[in-house]
Amino acid sequence: MRAFNTKSGAFARYGEEPLELEAYWSCNGCGDCRFEHQAGIEEKLERIIGLKPDAVHVGVCVKHRTQDGQVVTCKTIEEICERLEAAGLTIVEGTH
Template identity: 90%
Template structure:
């Protein structure tokens, strides 16, 4: 059995229900298709502490989150598509805070 963790962007909290990630996990579609028939267990569904004008005042809390995730000993950490941001010139880039966490 593979132990899976999903990381998402705090900014997405305004509009995201987590349904797309959960559907992909439960149906083993998208990034989860790689596991085939292997059983999966979702260990955590967590978010970063934000960036820019969207963040918790307690940024150090991310270290505690990371320690807790590491203690879970997941086989994989999947990162939601919500971590992608479109720049003013139309490029799609990964959030720098998420890159730091990863």
């Protein structure tokens, strides 16, 4: 939230443009979090799409490094981002 409020990190891209936080959605952490295992995920997606935000920022916490050094993104987050992009929303990787 600090990066948003101070327009630092990935939010610096907005310069002097006024910002308004429309929604905040956090992950429950790694585990069995596929769409079919999360009640309400479809409703959350529809609410965000309905808000028609100018951008959806996705935190760096959804990425991790494998034992061989490869950086990978959570598959569920990838699916969520694909759905939001298909609805015409802009995805910005990074928050702070």
